[in-house]
Amino acid sequence: MRRTTPGGKGIRGREGIAGWLFVSPMIIILGLFLVIPVVMALWVSLTNWNGSVNPFQGGPGAQFVGVRNYTDLFAKDGLTRSNFMQSIGNTFWYVLFVVPLQTALALGLALLVNTKMLKAKGFFRTAFYFPSVTSSIAISTVFLFLFSSTGAVNALLGAIGLGQPNWFSDSRGLVHLLLGAVGVDNPSWAQGEVLGRTLWDWFSGPSVALTVIIFLVVWTTSGTFMLMFIAALQDLPVEVDEAAALDGTSGWQKLRHVTIPMIRPTLFLVITLGLIGTWQVFDQIYVMGKGNPDGTTLTPAYLSYQQSFGNFKYGSGAAMAFVVFAIIVVLTRIQRWALSDKDERRPLLRRRKAVTR
Amino acid sequence: MNRRVSPVKQVVLYVALVLFAILFIYPFFIQIATSFKTDPDAAAHPLSLIPNPFDLHAWKQIFGQGSASVPFLTWMKNSVVIAVVVTVARVFLDSLAGYALSRLRFRGRGFVFAALLAVMSVPSVALLIPKFLMVNYLGIYDTYTAMILPLIVDGAGVFIMKQFFDSVPVSIEEAARMDGASIFRTFWSVVLPMARPALITLTILSFQGSWNEFTHFLVTTQSLEHKTLVTGLASLVSGQLGTGTQYPLKLGAALLTTIPVAVIFFALQRYFIRGANEGGVKG
């Protein structure tokens, strides 16, 4: 690391001052608008601030309540807990669908586009990537129209003789619908309550309305992840390809035993980014239903916003945000651990070296 | 992949690609077409790409003067001004910090970089209330200052620039410094010109990021004249139902929000693609 610099101490001193000068705008801005605010919000999450007084002065409207905002989310029977738990349940299903789907679609598109001798490669890559660069609000607006009761998707479904759901007001869960089709409806074994919700509710699956948002997000994010996969695929040594071809392995076998293990670091990155992103979904919810129907599109991020700016329970809202923060940290840790365990830790170590270079 | 791809396989491949391309692109064509339709036409023929009749009322409303409750022109001005100011400031300050973290040896550098990584890992969802608190605390709520100032540095951009400077050899700037040029001068006239590809990538990421920004403006502003196209569109779309669905207007506004980024995208595609990969470090 250490290089010998000509000039000795004088330049070192100049570098010291210049270094701090150069990073000072960053330190001031990130400190002022990121670090200190987070500490402020931590304080607010320990108060019952209602927005009408100075939150740092105490007194009525901003009393210190300890960790009550946090414990209420988990232990106090009431609307706040039931909404929060519903939002957690929704997000759980949302993540369970979005992360595998977008990863698989991105990888599939990358493999297709990366085919040798493909004509118009650039066109296809552009087409798949374009949705990723546009505003999430604008895209949500388009999807509102596409999936409205008289929208393009229903027109298409009608044209091929299928049912036309009212996407944004259908609160039925997919798993419930599936079970309903085989005659299971709210059976007695599913009546046990966990954190204030019945097992039946926890296992509802994403609602029809949430499914639209799942489509939307998979559709918009796949392009970005596709590019990451393409970059990884292009870095693969040619010999691997040829060796596999000589062995006479089928395309599928090659994908499973050769390609995927070799792009494992990218796969890991895509899944991690997917996990982080999906737990934070906000913009789409804001435009497409604000939690309706029946709370089935509520997400913790939106609920936190709603609880603060709509219901004036800023302490409770801030507490929700920090719980989500904690969930994201824990999930990425678990995922890192799970992926490293299987593979003798080697790819992970290699990856880490690459990042901290 | 085999050297010789069988014709059948090739047809399947192209059919799959074309189907996916339609899936990804058709919604944008519907969006364009619908913005030129009348409200009943949009409801009756949602799939059609040909407006019948061809109707400009949505666009007249967007560019017209009489629209007091939906002042698109003001929003457009805000979007442009903010995106340009934020981008210029960000590119300069990010590369300044990235350069220092990569090249200048100063006490505490390791700590600053580690702190930067820590700060970058804070998810944006945890920042809605914090930003609102700070902006209020400083008394700049609902001002351009509150909209712009917190955005002029971003951790991911600093990180990208640091990575870039780490990857280029030091010899040229050392020569410049041997000639007695000051550190800032070396940075400005030797290092920055060399960093052109990274700067373009960062410019694109910054412009796209600030143009598409939503939550930051949502919690730091309230008035109609401080809305950008994105926040304005969001409130237009999530506003009162029951007063008519007005899809042509909404989709026209969404199109307007999309166009600048789209133009830059098609013009600077290859840098975009590079940016997507480097932007991957963004949490």
Add this chain to the structure above:
Amino acid sequence: MRRTPILAVALAATSALALSACGGGGGFSSNSATQNSKSGPVKLTMMIGSSGDAETAAVKEATSAWAKKTGNTVEVIAASDLGQQLGQAFASSSPPDLFYTDASKIGTYAKAGNLFAYGDQVKDAGFVDSLVQSFTYDGKFYCAPKDSSTLGLQINTDLWKKAGLTDADIPKDWAGLETVAKKLTSGNVTGLVIGNDINRSGAFMKQAGGWVVTDGKMSADAAGNLQGLQEVQKMMKDGSLKFNTQTKPAAGWGGEAFGKGLAAMTIEGNWIAGGMKDFPNIKYKTVELPAGPAGKGTLTFTNCWGIAAKSPNQAQAVELVKSLITPEQQMKFADAFGVMPSTTEGLKQFGEKYPDSKAFVDGAAYGQGPVNLAGLDEVIGKFNSQLGTMTGTSGDPKAWLSDLQKNGTAALAG
């Protein structure tokens, strides 16, 4: 390597915060209980949730006329999401001086100390009594009702004639409603389509003598509420009533189903006139809602002119409000964008000028205002989400009402 910096940064930030806290929190200010007034000409800011350009222009015209007369200035801000924007504005140091306030928000705003209660200064303006009740919280009349709307029954006159019905068949009670709804139901047309929340089904609850809140206490478990919902469910079972989400294709609201000819009747308010502009071919008329076992009942929706507790210009703001609630001014608003006046005198003039809207005007005399207690809007939201899933054969109104009672009681207690 990474844990230390986080901790250190947090520590540094905390101490920085502690230091700056001594300087007081710039933007946050405390509110005052007494009336604030600056002397001399002032600049008032008014935030409105506008239904469109017509409304914005009318409000601007009215306020600038007052401004000219008194030498003050008024800036009108048309908010797009009034509730959210007000929430943020209240927490900042300078909320707008005046703003539209929905009756269902009164309790929440008043309890948080955001509203200046000036009702005493305007109580002689002759407001409709139920509107005064809507803006009274904890015994205080907070703000002057701006306008009102009530629900009526819209009838598609073409379908009505086609089913062989005449004016004599216009339903006066639930039995009559059931009869005509059945006759009007055929094919893809449902007799009556209504919105799927308490803002429509609540009218049936009221007609059966129930309501969610009585004298500041939850009364969701009262018998009338269940009876009202059971009537809705009964008609659903007959197939003569559907929620807007249950028609094929589904509709965004009752008016949309009505406009698309999926419904022969719907229950909506004054805003139906605007909604029907999208469907110019539908001929319809509005009549009063049929009476239930406990007599006539409808729901009233209303906004008031709220004044901020933090406003430094409260005296001038009250003066401005006084100029906006005169019958003449309210009639101008009615002409411009269709809302009904909030005073008995204004309503009388409105009824004479717009005979088609007579049913709405008549409803104002007995309309039930929204639930306005603090913290109840989220409880009602939960109830709505349950109610929305009701069908003729599934859904348990009794359980929903008891949830509503339980959640509501808890919310009112804490």
